[in-house]
Amino acid sequence: MCELMGMSANVPTDICFSFAGLIKRGGETGPHKDGWGIAFYEGKGVREFKDVDASSTSELAHFVRRFPIKSHVVISHIRQANSGPVALENTHPFQRELWGKTWVFAHNGQLKNGVRKQKLSRYRPVGSTDSEFALCYILDQLQKQFTRYPAKGALFSALHEHCLYLSKFGVFNILLSDSKYLYCYCTTKLGWICRRSPFGQARLKDHDMVVNFSDQTTPDDVVTVIATEPLTDNEDWTPIQPGELLVFHKGVVSGKISAASTQ
Amino acid sequence: MCELMGMSANVPTDICFSFAGLIKRGGETGPHKDGWGIAFYEGKGVREFKDVDASSTSELAHFVRRFPIKSHVVISHIRQANSGPVALENTHPFQRELWGKTWVFAHNGQLKNGVRKQKLSRYRPVGSTDSEFALCYILDQLQKQFTRYPAKGALFSALHEHCLYLSKFGVFNILLSDSKYLYCYCTTKLGWICRRSPFGQARLKDHDMVVNFSDQTTPDDVVTVIATEPLTDNEDWTPIQPGELLVFHKGVVSGKISAASTQ
Numbered sequence: 311m312c313e314l315m316g317m318s319a320n321v322p323t324d325i326c327f328s329f330a331g332l333i334k335r336g337g338e339t340g341p342h343k344d345g346w347g348i349a350f351y352e353g354k355g356v357r358e359f360k361d362v363d364a365s366s367t368s369e370l371a372h373f374v375r376r377f378p379i380k381s382h383v384v385i386s387h388i389r390q391a392n393s394g395p396v397a398l399e400n401t402h403p404f405q406r407e408l409w410g411k412t413w414v415f416a417h418n419g420q421l422k423n424g425v426r427k428q429k430l431s432r433y434r435p436v437g438s439t440d441s442e443f444a445l446c447y448i449l450d451q452l453q454k455q456f457t458r459y460p461a462k463g464a465l466f467s468a469l470h471e472h473c474l475y476l477s478k479f480g481v482f483n484i485l486l487s488d489s490k491y492l493y494c495y496c497t498t499k500l501g502w503i504c505r506r507s508p509f510g511q512a513r514l515k516d517h518d519m520v521v522n523f524s525d526q527t528t529p530d531d532v533v534t535v536i537a538t539e540p541l542t543d544n545e546d547w548t549p550i551q552p553g554e555l556l557v558f559h560k561g562v563v564s565g566k567i568s569a570a571s572t573q
Numbered sequence: 574m575c576e577l578m579g580m581s582a583n584v585p586t587d588i589c590f591s592f593a594g595l596i597k598r599g600g601e602t603g604p605h606k607d608g609w610g611i612a613f614y615e616g617k618g619v620r621e622f623k624d625v626d627a628s629s630t631s632e633l634a635h636f637v638r639r640f641p642i643k644s645h646v647v648i649s650h651i652r653q654a655n656s657g658p659v660a661l662e663n664t665h666p667f668q669r670e671l672w673g674k675t676w677v678f679a680h681n682g683q684l685k686n687g688v689r690k691q692k693l694s695r696y697r698p699v700g701s702t703d704s705e706f707a708l709c710y711i712l713d714q715l716q717k718q719f720t721r722y723p724a725k726g727a728l729f730s731a732l733h734e735h736c737l738y739l740s741k742f743g744v745f746n747i748l749l750s751d752s753k754y755l756y757c758y759c760t761t762k763l764g765w766i767c768r769r770s771p772f773g774q775a776r777l778k779d780h781d782m783v784v785n786f787s788d789q790t791t792p793d794d795v796v797t798v799i800a801t802e803p804l805t806d807n808e809d810w811t812p813i814q815p816g817e818l819l820v821f822h823k824g825v826v827s828g829k830i831s832a833a834s835t836q
Contacts, residue, residue: 354699355661358621373636398618399675406670410697412662432695434673436617 316536318492318558322380334516336365342388350381387416399437417441419481496550532561579799581755581821585643597779599628605651613644650679662700680704682744759813795824
């Protein structure tokens with residue numbers, strides 16, 4: 311399996327603290343040693359780093375950990391390969407363009423091979439993972455449904471429907487973004503924490519590191535971090551419910567569709 | 574304007590030496606201070622670094638210069654902004670997927686606004702440069718012409734035709750790759766050098782640095798570097814002719830279509 315981490319914030323914020331915890335799980339405190347990747351949105355642009363090495367020992371990961379890139383949406387992933395060999399083209403996150411937006415996607419879980427019977431028209435996988443196939447499927451469906459970026463309600467509903475469909479093939483915890491929204495769909499495990507004023511201290515679970523966010527923030531900052539497993543051990547993380555799509559914008563919940571609402 | 578650099582090699586090769594020369598031109602020995610980017614193919618996967626800072630002072634560029642990434646195709650660009658403000662989404666190289674391949678593109682030159690009257694169907698620019706628009710145009714045309722990756726001759730001819738068309742709107746020196754081939758189209762300035770056994774010394778123009786390639790290579794290595802301006806001052810660089818598409822594969826010329834051949 312793999313682990314996911316994401317961030318949505320109302321001001322460009324660096325993710326160095328959380329990333330320092332996550333990368334330890336890539337071969338040191340966790341078994342996810344088959345590559346890692348992180349994508350930072352800066353405006354509409356995306357800056358991405360990825361590597362097939364274990365993140366705990368990757369020279370590039372340690373550079374990124376010390377390099378405070380300010381971003382409003384971040385998606386990161388550490389991989390334990392199951393579908394597709396260890397290779398750069400199989401390393402999350404994956405990117406595609408739709409409606410003039412760069413979409414970034416990372417997946418935790420595994421989908422049965424049956425998922426590949428879905429016909430793809432516009433988007434094709436470059437690598438051999440079920441995850442990249444799933445991204446292609448979602449965007450293929452969206453471009454058939456909408457010729458341009460649709461209204462928020464219609465987009466969220468469509469995404470929930472496609473995630474629900476894909477989750478019939480297996481575990482499908484994902485982070486997806488179009489640069490504005492951060493979409494989190496959960497079938498088994500994904501949780502979040504929203505940090506806002508008054509800011510306190512946070513202590514990493516996987517690394518001997520404590521940060522006092524009040525030293526680094528202004529009172530108006532709102533920063534939400536999403537992760538497969540809580541990254542800190544002194545804060546209350548909220549689990550996302552199975553079958554739920556939770557959408558963040560500028561650090562706050564902008565939409566929520568639960569499994570029940572479409573059944 | 575901007576400067577381009579590319580590499581095609583028959584064995585995964587690092588580009589640290591050439592990149593060390595190129596990045597000096599981004600704000601130090603040259604005026605191209607509005608961002609830089611470099612994409613490395615590793616198999617079918619792509620690893621990309623980009624930044625809106627001047628490459629000569631960018632901390633990330635200096636990391637990349639010291640980090641020997643082995644690749645068989647590289648495309649790099651340093652930018653002096655003309656079309657589109659300085660922003661990550663306007664920083665070359667640009668990427669899109671077609672036929673399950675990641676296409677990477679960088680452009681030197683400027684196209685008149687009239688180019689934007691071309692109708693795009695599948696691909697849309699994320700940023701506001703003429704260059705990203707041109708990539709979208711080329712791939713849009715290719716996906717209309719061919720439902721899958723076509724035979725080499727048909728692909729090269731189609732690409733030459735689309736480049737020739739776009740060059741009617743202005744200066745269009747480009748590097749483009751689909752992970753296998755490196756396509757170089759020239760309207761004004763682009764040259765190349767092929768290094769193979771017996772390897773000799775090369776001396777950078779922009780940096781006090783000499784390398785003896787015989788220390789770093791095996792007798793079978795073939796490495797071609799393409800650049801807007803020669804990067805070394807003790808080697809003979811071959812200019813690509815205006816209107817010519819030159820295609821490299823594994824370091825050697827795999828196809829060549831001159832302006833005359835289609836007139």
